[in-house]
Each structure stands twice: as structure tokens, then as C-alpha cells.
């Protein structure tokens with residue numbers, strides 16, 4: 067987010083403006099973006115509304131704006147460069163606006179046949195799932211994967227990317243029964259209903275894992291579901307054995323913290339790493355991952371649902387549960 071000069075005389079455009087942390091942004095008029103050396107203006111065509119945008123506007127994310135008012139929109143958005151090229155672009159400022167600033171080299175072309183809204187929506191969950199599996203977990207062909215929070219937009223994409231990267235068994239865990247029921251069609255070999263008592267959930271996760279522990283866990287939730295999962299690991303004996311479960315922490319939809327037993331770390335092969343901006347791969351790896359995600363989308367091998375909403379309605383849709391769909395704002 068970047069400070070928005072509100073009420074400045076001269077050319078104006080519409081943008082999603084945040085005036086107070088904890089309040090939803092409103093669609094207001096702000097000054098057109100000011101270009102610095104090496105920057106160009108993009109006509110924005112589609113901008114996804116992500117949980118990161120919500121957390122930053124709520125003031126609960128470490129990157130929440132220090133200065134207000136600010137234009138929202140932190141994810142890559144879709145737009146047109148002045149020469150007409152359709153691109154996904156990063157911006158040093160907010161992207162939920164009619165126009166935004168980008169820098170040379172901060173754009174990737176959108177492949178022919180891929181819709182702007184889908185391209186913009188798939189980038190964040192697609193690249194982050196790819197990154198978590200390939201770069202952080204070092205997934206090997208045939209390994210088993212558990213997705214905690216598989217009913218969210220990112221979790222549904224993660225199930226599909228895990229299969230594409232050669233995972234053997236993929237187990238999808240979530241609450242929303244409608245979305246959970248659709249996950250086998252996206253590649254899940256089994257599903258686990260998360261909202262059941264701890265003991266029943268523990269048994270369901272153990273049964274879903276089969277005889278060995280999961281090799282890789284993608285965790286979009288943290289908190290109670292992750293605590294229950296971790297309690298399925300570990301052995302109550304002193305036998306020497308080797309096991310390994312790489313848990314990749316990606317999101318905190320259930321809680322920002324959890325209780326972690328020291329015993330389970332000594333009596334199991336649990337390894338916990340995070341996947342986010344502090345441990346990102348080099349730019350060329352991220353660019354390759356984005357290209358692969360867009361290729362899957364273009365080939366019809368990656369599915370996601372988007373709700374296109376006019377930017378003018380940003381305030382009304384800001385806090386809506388997306389029920390497995392991604393809201394994409396159209397300026």
C-alpha cells in the first residue's frame with residue numbers, strides 16, 4: 067500500500083482507499099499515479115482481493131501501512147502497458163485502482179487465451195503452492211502430501227499443483243462440505259472433515275495417512291487443526307527409527323500461534339519451515355514457477371473459481387467469506 071494523495075487538484079482516478087486500520091476501504095477518487103525514473107503506468111484490468119490485503123488493512127500483518135490514507139492491493143494484478151501488452155505486474159504502490167505504477171522488468175506477459183481475472187487470481191496461490199512444494203519441501207515423486215485448509219482458494223490450487231508435481235497420495239482437509247466434496251475431482255485421493263472433535267479428527271488424519279506418516283504437509287491454517295495433526299506424530303517408545311514429515315507453514319487462518327510439544331519433535335521426524343517473503347527463491351525461480359502456473363491454467367489443467375466484482379463495490383465485498391472462490395476487483 068502507498069500513501070494516497072486525496073483531494074489533490076488535477077487528473078483523478080478511482081481507487082480502493084483505506085483511511086483507518088480495521089475499517090474496509092472505500093472506492094474514492096485519488097490523484098493519478100506519479101511516475102519516477104524507470105517506471106511506467108499500467109491500465110489495471112483485474113486485481114485479486116486476498117487474505118493478505120485484508121490482514122494488512124486490518125493492521126494484523128507485519129507489512130500493514132504505516133501511513134494513511136493508502137491505496138490497497140498488494141498482489142500482482144493484471145493490466146495493459148501503454149503499448150497494449152497484457153501483463154501481470156508488480157507495483158511499488160497499491161494495485162486496486164484504475165491505474166498503477168510498475169517498473170521495467172516487473173511485468174510478465176499473460177499467455178494468449180488466459181483471461182486477465184484468472185491470471186491475476188491464480189498468481190499468488192499458484193506460485194506459493196509451487197514454491198512450498200518444490201523449493202521449501204523438496205517434494206519427491208510419489209511422496210504423500212496433506213493439505214490443511216484445502217477448501218480455501220490456495221488449498222484447492224495446492225492439491226492440483228501437488229498432483230502435477232508427482233505427489234503420490236494427496237489428502238485434502240477442510241471444513242466447507244461443498245468445497246471438500248469437489249476436491250477429489252481436482253486430484254485429492256482422500257478428504258478429511260476438519261470440524262470434528264479432536265479425538266475423531268486425530269483418528270481421521272491417521273487413517274488418511276495410511277501406514278506411514280505424511281511426507282509433506284502444506285499448512286494454511288496453524289492453530290488447533292495443526293496442533294491436532296502434530297499430535298498424530300511421535301512414538302511412545304525408545305526404539306530407534308527414521309521418519310521425516312516436512313510441514314510447510316503458509317497461512318494462519320485458524321490462529322497466528324500454536325502450542326508445540328517438545329516431545330513430539332524428539333519422538334517424530336517432524337521438521338517445520340515457513341514459506342513466504344523471508345525465504346523466497348531467486349527471482350528467476352519465481353518467474354519460472356509463475357510461467358508454469360500460467361501454462362497449466364492456459365492448458366485447462368489448473369482450475370479455480372473467481373467472482374468478478376466492480377471496484378466500486380470494494381467496501382461491500384471486503385469481508386465476505388469467499389467460500390472457495392477468489393474475489394477479483396475490476397476497475
Ligand SMILES: NC(=O)c1ccc[n+]([C@@H]2O[C@H](COP(=O)([O-])OP(=O)(O)OC[C@H]3O[C@@H](n4cnc5c(N)ncnc54)[C@H](OP(=O)(O)O)[C@@H]3O)[C@@H](O)[C@H]2O)c1
Pocket residue numbers: 116117118190191194215216217218219220221240241242243260286287291316317318319320321341342343388389390391
Ligand atoms: N505465505 C504465502 O505465500 C501465502 C500465499 C497464499 C495464501 N497464504 C495464506 O494462506 C491462507 C489461506 O489463503 P486462501 O487464499 O486459501 O484463503 P481463503 O480462500 O479465504 O480460504 C480460507 C481457508 O481457511 C479455512 N479456515 C478459516 N478459518 C478456519 C478455522 N478457524 N479453522 C479451520 N479452517 C479455517 C477455510 O475453511 P472453510 O472454507 O472450509 O471453512 C478455508 O479453507 C491465508 O492465511 C493466506 O494469507 C499465504
